[in-house]
Amino acid sequence: MMPNPVTNTWTLTLVRIRLAMRNRAFFFFSLVMPLAFLFFFVPVFAKGREQWIAYILGAVLTLSVMGSFWGLSVQLVTFREQGILRRFRLAPLGAGPMLASSILSNYLMILPTVFVEILVCRWIFHMRTWGNLWALLVLVTFGSAAFAAFGLIVASVTNTMQETQMINNLIWTGFLFLSGASVPLAAFPLWIQRVSFFLPATYLATGLESATTNLATFGEVAEDVTALAIGILVAFEISRQLFRWEPEAKAPTRAKLWVLAAMVPFLAFGIYENATGRRLARIQRDFMHLSGEPQQVAPPSR
């Protein structure tokens, strides 16, 4: 078959998976660490409560999926700094297949981790339900692609590995603590909950937690997926435009503002969610369900 962007993307995807399989760090960060979180958090926080096991599973799945942006940005910057991308530049390839293969290979490598995490919860922690598996799969798919694309933007706007790690740490900390992935959002003051609606991680975390606890309605999942899908489109196009093959090609300072541009859709979603109060109500509902309290939908306070 004659090569085209699709076949080139697939060829690169297979090679990237093969390379990852030969990397011990990949196994540690993508499988060992998420499972370690699961084995630590479930006994400590769930204490045998069915809904909490499912909730913690949702949170750990969020961490696994969000990790995409960290791994991909570091890999792309390493390839650029080592001059590996330069060699690929000589081949009849555009930036598109290089970036798309990063996203696709990352997704295909996340799936086994996701399944192992679900199976561990079912078989070892005796979680009785599977949750909403379809919603879960769709959210993992869109979430991994969105966060991988964010990682590619970080790689495109940073000039050195040090800079990449710094920006990653900054973003990761925000995502980790303000999205509900580590602490249930409902436990935060109201203003933090409102701020969290401007973060893409919130849509993934609330989506996955609602899917594992089987509380999400079709409309709610569709809303989370829409937010992530728009995030993918915007972030992929920005990273394609900013992509640099050459180690010495430095990103101008104004390029860093493009990271903020990728957040524009979430600014719109944040305004929408704050205005309607629907997500706020959803978070309260899920939390009350977890706490075993009667399920009332709290009126959003504006």
Added chain:
Amino acid sequence: MGEPIIQAEKLFKNYGAVAALRGVSFAVEEGEVFGLLGPNGAGKTTTVEILEGMRTPDSGLARVCGLDPERAGTQFKQKIGAVLQSTSLPDKLRVHEAIELFAQFYNRRSDTVQLLRRFQLDEKRGAFYSQLSGGQKQRLALAMALVNDPQVVFLDEPTAGLDPQVRREIYTIIEELKREKKTVLLTTHYIEEAERLCDRVAIVDYGRVIALGTPRELKDKSAGTTRIEVRLAKPMTDGALAHLEGVADCREFGGTYVLHSRRPPQTIVALVKQLESEENELQSLEMFSPSLEDVFIELTGRRLRD
């Protein structure tokens, strides 16, 4: 003669305040092995990378196979093969995987098994890239440059930093390309490489082509002088040696006196007499038949490796 397959016309390129190219022009015919010879920083790599479509000139015209390298995109890249000054691949990529991977990007593909055999990499086919020696990595880079059976091959200092034996192996490979009538643009700062491999050579210095022709034509320009390099126990002024019999030119490079002589025997006799009269001694004396190095010295007053 048809349209040249590679054409560089008045290429200018600045990196900030540094002028890397100051009007480089040359043309390469199909089937020719053309060399860009010059010291480090002369502008060879910038020229080649403009022709490969990797850099944008500030002004000037670049054409390869009738296409604009920068704008023609994948159509252009299907036609060329290239070895960069330094090639890097992922450490954990195996040799056969690297060559098969790159082959899959092209419409026209060479037999990768044969390529590995031809470049003596078949025994290393399962080795990781990180496990290869410098010479093996360079042979792999050459093999990868030929996976698409390219019309034009760019080789940017393909033997730099390699030991003499590996360098000779790579010369053999380039000679094979020459026999296959491939168009090759080669950059080098090794005189013997340019003389042995190139049909024509452009000598580049400070971003300009200062001489262009076949190695024979260029050497003929050095007026058929023999280069005599001497080291002395005590330093002498350049002028003293420049007046010896038969000497056309004399320069000093780091304690070595380089004399160009039209009558070497007479020059040596006169040198010995001069040293005796000044109670000086010869530490070493070497003679070289005219080479491109002499052309470069005559044109620039510097040695290529300076």
